[in-house]
Amino acid sequence: MSSRRSRSRQSGGVSRITEDQIGDLVSKLQQLIPELRSRSSDKVSASKVLQETCNYIKNLHREVDDLSDRLSELLASTDTNSAQAAIIRSLLM
Amino acid sequence: MASSSISNPEAGTNRSRESKCKKRRRIGIGNGIEEVKIAKTRWNTEAEQQIYSLKLMEALRRTRRNPSSLAAKVSPAGRNAVRQTADRVLAVAARGRTRWSRSILKSRLNMKLDSYRPKKHKKLKVTGDIRSKKPVASNRLPAVQRKVRFLGRLVPGCRDLSLPKLLEEATDYIAALEMQIRAMTAVAGVLNS
Numbered sequence: 001m002s003s004r005r006s007r008s009r010q011s012g013g014v015s016r017i018t019e020d021q022i023g024d025l026v027s028k029l030q031q032l033i034p035e036l037r038s039r040s041s042d043k044v045s046a047s048k049v050l051q052e053t054c055n056y057i058k059n060l061h062r063e064v065d066d067l068s069d070r071l072s073e074l075l076a077s078t079d080t081n082s083a084q085a086a087i088i089r090s091l092l093m
Numbered sequence: 094m095a096s097s098s099i100s101n102p103e104a105g106t107n108r109s110r111e112s113k114c115k116k117r118r119r120i121g122i123g124n125g126i127e128e129v130k131i132a133k134t135r136w137n138t139e140a141e142q143q144i145y146s147l148k149l150m151e152a153l154r155r156t157r158r159n160p161s162s163l164a165a166k167v168s169p170a171g172r173n174a175v176r177q178t179a180d181r182v183l184a185v186a187a188r189g190r191t192r193w194s195r196s197i198l199k200s201r202l203n204m205k206l207d208s209y210r211p212k213k214h215k216k217l218k219v220t221g222d223i224r225s226k227k228p229v230a231s232n233r234l235p236a237v238q239r240k241v242r243f244l245g246r247l248v249p250g251c252r253d254l255s256l257p258k259l260l261e262e263a264t265d266y267i268a269a270l271e272m273q274i275r276a277m278t279a280v281a282g283v284l285n286s
Contacts, residue, residue: 017257025260032267050240053263057247060270067277068176071153074284076171080154083284087150090283091143 022046029053136268145186145276152178177201183273192258193266196250 023046030036030049033056075083135141156178180197187194244263245252251262 017255022257022260025257025264029260029264029267032264047237047240050237050244053267054240054243054247057244057263057267057270060267060274061247063274064179064270064277065176067274067281068179069172070281071277071284072172072175074281075153075157075175078284080150080157084150084154087146087280087283091146 026050136265136272141186142272142276142279145182145272146280148182148186149179149276149280152182179273179277183269187265187269191265192251192254192262193249194269200249 026046026049030044033049033052035056036044036049036052153175156174181201184194184197189195241256241259242252245254245259248259248263248266251259254262
């Protein structure tokens with residue numbers, strides 16, 4: 001009984017979000033973005049990390065769109081069965 | 094300790110359920126950093142990329158073989174079809190653990206259901222976590238808040254998410270997108286030659 005109460009108190013404490021946790025997550029995010037990886041985390045503000053993250057995701061979306069355009073063109077010319085066979089062959093070797 | 098757990102199986106299950114709830118809550122916030130580490134290693138493996146390439150080819154083959162009217166409604170143009178298929182396979186590869194993947198799959202399901210049920214245009218909203226409505230600490234500057242909102246709109250299904258959850262989802266989403274790009278580039282390279 002007492003252990004259950006103490007556990008609920010513990011979970012109440014964890015649900016409060018601390019600035020340190022957010023700062024940690026922001027720094028982890030910064031390491032993922034290639035532009036900000038070289039700079040030290042002290043100089044980069046959270047605002048800049050967020051801005052670069054948004055730009056990076058937009059770039060990634062654009063790249064995926066371009067690639068899917070290219071793939072659709074490539075697949076239109078050849079039949080998908082032989083294309084799939086070529087992919088599997090390349091992966092096996 | 095062992096005897097008490099054996100003699101009281103109900104209390105044991107209650108405790109395990111509570112510990113699971115505690116873990117789920119913790120995973121949302123305290124272990125967000127753990128999830129980030131897991132995300133980086135999960136999407137970066139060669140095996141994951143190869144599996145994705147294979148599943149993508151299989152899905153593309155299936156959509157091209159059955160150009161039914163339903164497929165035409167779900168995927169209007171040929172280019173969009175590839176993009177939607179790629180996103181769907183990526184979402185499935187996430188194995189339902191992230192919000193963006195579930196949102197992608199739900200939106201496709203909505204489009205399919207809408208073509209079957211023309212009476213009402215019901216949208217399944219991805220309801221944010223109720224706990225996320227609590228005020229978050231670091232959103233004092235309006236500029237930062239604007240960027241957070243924008244980021245929430247970029248990641249699918251994460252519009253009204255708390256900041257730490259949103260950062261987690263964004264991290265995993267970025268890693269997944271990078272893997273998708275690597276895989277599709279490799280596939281395009283193979284098909285080119």
